[in-house]
Amino acid sequence: MGPVESVRRKVDPACLVSRMRKASCAVSLKDAPRERLIVDFDKQRAPVGGEGRRCDYLFVANGAQDEAGWIAPLELKKGALRASEVVRQLRAGAEAAESLVPGGLQPAFRPVAACGSIHKLERAALREKRNRIAFRGRMEAVRLMTCGDRLTKVLGP
Amino acid sequence: MPANKTPTVQGRLELKVKDFGPIVEARLDLRPLTVLVGPSNTGKSYLAILIYALHRFWTVETFGPFRLGRRARPMRLGDFEDAPQQAVDEAFEFAGRLTERAGKPSPTETRILPTSVAKVLSNSYDKRGGYLDGEIRRCFGLEELAALIRRGARGGADVAVRIHYRDNSAAGGQTFRIGARNAEFRTAVPADAGLPAGIAWNDLQSWLFEALTEPPSTHGGRRQRALRDLYRFELLEALATAIRPLVVGPLAEDAYYLPADRTGVMHAHNVVVSALIGSAAMAGVRPAARTPMLSGVLADFLEELIELGQRPGTRRRSPRDLGDGIEKTVLKGSIGVERSEAVGYPHFTYSPEGWKESLSLANTSSMVSELAPVVLYLRHKVEPGDTLIIEEPESHLHPAMQVQFTREIAALVQAGIRVVVTTHSEWVLEELANIVGRSTLSEPEGTALPASDVGVWLFEPKDRPRGSVVREVPLDESGLYPTGFHEVAAALHNDWADISSRSQETD
Numbered sequence: 188m189g190p191v192e193s194v195r196r197k198v199d200p201a202c203l204v205s206r207m208r209k210a211s212c213a214v215s216l217k218d219a220p221r222e223r224l225i226v227d228f229d230k231q232r233a234p235v236g237g238e239g240r241r242c243d244y245l246f247v248a249n250g251a252q253d254e255a256g257w258i259a260p261l262e263l264k265k266g267a268l269r270a271s272e273v274v275r276q277l278r279a280g281a282e283a284a285e286s287l288v289p290g291g292l293q294p295a296f297r298p299v300a301a302c303g304s305i306h307k308l309e310r311a312a313l314r315e316k317r318n319r320i321a322f323r324g325r326m327e328a329v330r331l332m333t334c335g336d337r338l339t340k341v342l343g344p
Numbered sequence: 345m346p347a348n349k350t351p352t353v354q355g356r357l358e359l360k361v362k363d364f365g366p367i368v369e370a371r372l373d374l375r376p377l378t379v380l381v382g383p384s385n386t387g388k389s390y391l392a393i394l395i396y397a398l399h400r401f402w403t404v405e406t407f408g409p410f411r412l413g414r415r416a417r418p419m420r421l422g423d424f425e426d427a428p429q430q431a432v433d434e435a436f437e438f439a440g441r442l443t444e445r446a447g448k449p450s451p452t453e454t455r456i457l458p459t460s461v462a463k464v465l466s467n468s469y470d471k472r473g474g475y476l477d478g479e480i481r482r483c484f485g486l487e488e489l490a491a492l493i494r495r496g497a498r499g500g501a502d503v504a505v506r507i508h509y510r511d512n513s514a515a516g517g518q519t520f521r522i523g524a525r526n527a528e529f530r531t532a533v534p535a536d537a538g539l540p541a542g543i544a545w546n547d548l549q550s551w552l553f554e555a556l557t558e559p560p561s562t563h564g565g566r567r568q569r570a571l572r573d574l575y576r577f578e579l580l581e582a583l584a585t586a587i588r589p590l591v592v593g594p595l596a597e598d599a600y601y602l603p604a605d606r607t608g609v610m611h612a613h614n615v616v617v618s619a620l621i622g623s624a625a626m627a628g629v630r631p632a633a634r635t636p637m638l639s640g641v642l643a644d645f646l647e648e649l650i651e652l653g654q655r656p657g658t659r660r661r662s663p664r665d666l667g668d669g670i671e672k673t674v675l676k677g678s679i680g681v682e683r684s685e686a687v688g689y690p691h692f693t694y695s696p697e698g699w700k701e702s703l704s705l706a707n708t709s710s711m712v713s714e715l716a717p718v719v720l721y722l723r724h725k726v727e728p729g730d731t732l733i734i735e736e737p738e739s740h741l742h743p744a745m746q747v748q749f750t751r752e753i754a755a756l757v758q759a760g761i762r763v764v765v766t767t768h769s770e771w772v773l774e775e776l777a778n779i780v781g782r783s784t785l786s787e788p789e790g791t792a793l794p795a796s797d798v799g800v801w802l803f804e805p806k807d808r809p810r811g812s813v814v815r816e817v818p819l820d821e822s823g824l825y826p827t828g829f830h831e832v833a834a835a836l837h838n839d840w841a842d843i844s845s846r847s848q849e850t851d
Contacts, residue, residue, distance in 0.1 A: 267822025304822055304830045307770075310837055325848055328841035331834035343842055 189249035190256045190294050191222050194287045202230040207244050209263040212334035214301050219338050220257070222249035226287075234283050242280035245287070246299075246338065256294040257342050258284050258322070261301060265334060268302040270312035274320065277329060281322045296322040299341050301332045356508040357593045361814075363497035364522075365390035368806060370814035374594065375799040377757045380766045381773065381827045382803030386812035388766040389604070390484075390492075392733050393641055395764060397483040398505060398518075399599030399731060400640075401476045402592055423468040424580045431460035432576055439548055439579055448545050454538030457587065462533040465584050469518075469591070473529025476520065485639030490524050494811050500524065507593040516591040533587055540589065547586040548579075594762055597729045600648065600721050601641040604735035604766075609642070610692065610713040611706055613649055645717070652681050652690050652720055666726075666759055667719035670752045674745050675712060679719045692716055710740040715749070728760030738769035750775040754791045770829045773800065781823050800825045 195203070204227045207214040216223075226245040228235055235241040246259040260280025262273050277298040288294065298320040310331070312318060319326040330341035361370040367387040372378070374395065380388040435458070442455055477489055484492065493501045506517035520529045588596035603609070638646070671678050677696040684691060693702035694712045705713055718734065726732050737753065738746045750772045753763055767773065782792035795818070803812045820826050 266820055267824065302830075303820055304824050304826050305833070306822070306824070307833075310833060313837065314840065325845075328844050330838050330841055332838075333831050333834060336831075341838055343838075343845075 188289075189222065190247050190258060190288050190292055191224050191249045193289045193292065194226070194245075194247045195224055197287050198224075198226055198234060199230075199232040202226050202228075202233045204230075204244075207246070207261060207263065207338075209243050210265045212263040212265040212301055212303065214261065214263065214299075214332070215335060215337040217337050217339070219342075220248035220250070223247060226283075228280065228283070234287060235279065240275060240279040241283075242276040245280055245284055247284075247288075247294075248342075250294070255292055257297060258288060258294045259297040259299050259338070259342065260284060260320075261299045261338075263334065264300070264302045266303050268300055268305040268309055268331075270309045270318055270329075273300045273329065274313075274318045277320050281320050284322065293323060295343065296320075296325060296327050297330055297342055298322075298327055299330045299332060299338070301334050301336070303334055305331060357595065358504075358506045358508060359391075359395070360502070360504040360506070361391065361394070362502040363494040363499070363811075364394070364501040364503060365492055365494060366811050367391065367803075368494065368809050368811035368813050370801075370803075372801045372814060372816065373799050374762075374764070376762050376797040377754070377776075377793060377799070378762075378764045379773070379776065379798070379800045380764070380803065381768070381800060381817075381825075382812065382814075383805060383828070384768075386803035386805055387814075388803055389735060391814075392735065392764055392766055393483050393601070393639075394480070394503065395595075395731070396599050396601045396641060396733055397476075397480045398592070398595050399597070400483065401472075401479045402588055402596045403598050404479075423471050423584075424464065424577055426467075427464045427576075427580065428460065431458070431464045432580070434458040435461045435464070435579055435583060439544075439583070442541060442544055443548055449541035451540070451542050453541040455541045455544060457533075457539045457583075461583065462587075464580065465587055466531050466533040468580070468584055469531035469533070470529055473520065473527065473531075476529060477527050479640075483640035485642075489522050489527055492522055493524070494809075496810055505592055505595065507591065516593075518592060531591060533591055539586060543589060544583070544586040547582045594729070594731060597731065597762075598727075599731040599733060600726055601644060601733045602717055602721070602735060603639075603641050603645055604739065605642070606645065606717050606735075607710050607713040607740060609645060609649075610716055613646060648721070648725065649690060649717070652724055665723055666756055666761070667722040669755055670715055670719050670722070670749070673752065674741075674748045675715055675719070677712075679712075679716045679723075681720065681724075692720070711742075711745060714740040722756070722761075726761055729762070731762040731764060732756065733764040735766050736768065737765050738767060738772050743771045746771040747775040751779070751791045754779045754793050757793055757797060758791065770827075773825045773827060773829075776800070777819055777824050780819060795819065800827065802827050804828070 204225050206216065207225060224247050226247070227233065228241040228243060228245065233241070242260045242262045244261040244263070246257070246261060248257045250256040260277050260283070262276045262280075264273070277300070281296070281298060313329050313331070316326070319328050332338070332341050357374040359370070359372055359374055361367050365387050366385060367390060370391065380391060382388060438455065438458060438461060480492070481487065481489055486492065500521050500523040502519070502521050504517065504519040516534045517532045518530070520527055667679070675694070677694055677699070680693040680695065680702055682691040682693060692705040694705055694708045694716065695702040705716055721732065734753070737749055741749060746769055753765065754776070757763055765772075776798065779791055779793050780795050780798055782788040782790060783794045785792070800817050801814050802817045803814050805812050817825050817827055
């Protein structure tokens with residue numbers, strides 16, 4: 188069973204959506220894996236942590252054949268991005284993903300921030316080790332994309 | 345029509361372009377500071393050269409292959425041959441009323457130009473369309489104007505200039521359509537336009553001089569008829585000169601173009617000119633070599649440099665030396681011109697602060713060569729109201745110097761010089777964003793320009809139809825101009841993130 192089926196079982200269907208858009212910032216799903224689901228953390232019964240901190244979406248996709256698939260918490264921001272803020276939100280998304288994805292699976296983890304722009308200093312801050320996002324023992328740097336762009340650009344191999 | 349309608353000479357000038365060079369469509373305002381930004385090969389320089397060519401058409405008189413000089417009148421006797429007598433009479437009446445008064449009118453005074461006269465003047469400019477054709481070809485270094493039609497375009501290329509008055513009505517302007525075989529030109533002199541009386545008064549002085557020294561007789565005789573024709577021509581020519589700001593606003597003032605390869609020219613200009621002089625001296629002795637073609641913007645740049653050598657002492661009329669700022673804050677030294685005694689050809693020097701001796705420009709850093717022509721133009725040529733077009737002001741400059749130079753460019757705009765820049769620099773744009781942002785403070789410290797004085801235009805490539813489209817990018821909520829650099833930076837960042845991720849696997 189891939190991550191999609193596992194997560195689907197644990198999430199209220201009312202939290203599942205088919206597209207990602209917040210305040211004029213959208214993410215294109217063109218060419219994205221077909222076996223996928225998207226959890227909207229802003230929905231009432233979304234699986235967020237006790238402190239209420241959350242990112243906007245969790246993208247989950249199965250990989251082809253032997254591939255383990257993808258898990259991507261996403262934060263969408265129409266304007267400029269602040270590294271400290273987005274890191275906090277994506278960490279909350281990663282924690283939610285830890286509880287939703289069965290322990291035996293090791294999908295590729297891609298924390299993603301989609302934004303209108305990001306200042307050089309904020310981008311530099313995202314490179315710092317303290318701003319990486321932990322998932323299943325790995326530390327991943329935040330991937331950046333421009334609002335309107337395709338998610339597949341940052342999912343990587 | 346409001347009686348106080350005056351041209352926004354410092355204001356809004358719209359330029360529309362369709363299927364021109366690589367540009368599918370562009371509609372932009374030429375503001376006191378116009379910034380053209382976008383990927384390479386999207387047409388930024390095409391548009392900058394077009395702006396320069398339009399300025400040249402309205403300000404530089406040519407005779408065949410010869411340039412007669414700036415600020416010369418762009419008319420010929422034959423341009424008014426078919427002017428109806430009624431229009432000529434009305435022109436005389438208009439000029440008579442304006443000049444009979446004592447003293448120059450105030451800057452805010454306007455006079456309504458009769459419709460019939462406006463029509464005659466429109467026609468006369470239409471007849472000059474061929475010169476615009478030539479000027480554009482010269483500036484682009486092309487033999488055929490049709491080469492400027494976008495590849496894949498169904499028809500020809502269209503260019504339109506429109507001046508918007510303060511009451512937001514568009515009246516004056518110029519359009520031309522470039523077809524595969526010919527080009528059509530149309531000039532719109534606004535009917536019943538309120539001509540700034542001061543400008544008209546100035547331009548009518550030569551006509552008045554003619555009238556006072558040699559008043560034409562109403563009687564016959566070949567000499568008297570010739571004088572009358574000349575007298576009529578002088579009047580209409582003076583009015584044609586006076587109405588230019590109404591038709592094209594700031595395009596009626598001089599423009600200077602600093603091409604992207606100016607640094608190389610500053611290093612090599614003496615070699616190029618020496619070779620040309622050498623060839624000329626050997627004319628008739630050696631077989632004539634084919635003269636290499638230069639685009640007009642590059643040729644003009646060289647010509648301006650040579651002129652500096654002929655008249656190195658000439659300084660602009662403005663009391664403030666705007667080149668000083670760049671010397672003090674960016675160059676940390678001064679630029680000089682020395683005239684060669686032998687051929688009158690200039691030699692440019694740089695004297696670092698605190699040095700007694702000066703260095704030849706060939707022995708200085710590329711930053712000095714880059715900025716030297718800007719300083720020299722500002723010191724000797726460019727005046728308030730003129731347009732300075734700078735391709736890639738960031739070239740050869742460290743980011744800190746790019747920021748400083750951008751401040752100096754903003755200072756030029758504050759001093760009344762209009763500036764057009766093409767740029768690929770995130771630093772230039774970020775400093776510009778701060779300069780505009782600063783203007784919103786109640787007590788801004790440092791250089792500030794209001795957003796209405798600045799236009800940043802993004803050239804974006806498009807697949808269908810293939811070419812680029814141009815749109816304005818305002819400051820976003822983060823106080824930056826979103827010009828696509830973010831996407832490049834994001835791609836680089838993501839590459840690094842992937843490398844970083846994979847390095848965990850190898851650890």
